[in-house]
Amino acid sequence: MCEANVYMIKGEEEEMIMEAVDTVEPEDDGLKLTSIFGEQKFLNARIHSLALVDHKIFLKE
């Protein structure tokens, strides 16, 4: 499987927000994250960068 973990960049810190994310889609003013288990989260954030071989998605508010 090719899911990734989602981190929010906050200054110099990276806070893990959600594991095993499959899809990230724009929704209203933010993003809808859906994990491979079907869990969903809505965040007021944008996608900052990706490091897929490391299974990492970075967001910023």
Add this chain to the structure above:
Amino acid sequence: MCEANVYMIKGEEEEMIMEAVDTVEPEDDGLKLTSIFGEQKFLNARIHSLALVDHKIFLKE
């Protein structure tokens, strides 16, 4: 490996831009894509959405 293919959304169409992308990073007014083979591309675009289990990254200009 967990790389993905990058597609540009153009209206109703999706145009494949680059295969086997590892990292996507903001650079100047656009994005720097780097493949698992070390190839790089710069695009004036933003990340629109992700479908990682399908190995797809969607960009928009």
